[in-house]
Amino acid sequence: MRALSHRIDGESSMLEFGEALSDKIEPGEVIYLIGELGTGKTTLVRGILSGLGYQKNVVSPTYTLIEPYTVSNYNIYHLDLYRLNSESEIENLGLRDLLDGHAICFIEWPDKFTVHLPPPSLTIRVRVLGRGRAISLDPDPVSVQ
Secondary structure, three states: OOOOOEEEHHHHHHHHHHHHHHHHOOOEEEEEEEEEOOOOOHHHHHHHHHHHHHOOOOOOOOOOOOOEEEEOOOEEEEOOOOOOOOHHHHHOHHHHOOOOOOOOOEEEEEHHHHHHHOOOOOEEEEEEEEEEEEEEEEEEOOOOO
């Protein structure tokens, strides 16, 4: 299957796209989020969680490294590896415990530590496109670049 691309015009469109995408995401999946700072990766996750029924605040894991959520009796983890600098730091996150085959894991900045991460079920790339964003969905699990 080839990558699919979408144009997003603003925050509300990003949230709507995330809500629509939530129908395709299942427990046990690992989703890589690729994109520069400020491109809307957390907004996309907020939309996905909303589509799954989560009604509380969704925040960026930039400083906490992991933000956990519970939706419909399963766990969702949103990780941000941007501030990590060593392999030992990723080990200290307890990532193996999070990846239990039942949780959904969104991982920002996976390209920093791909050798220590499971292959993704889906890679989502977000990039600035004029005033909007371009999102590509790549189901190819070896595609991180």
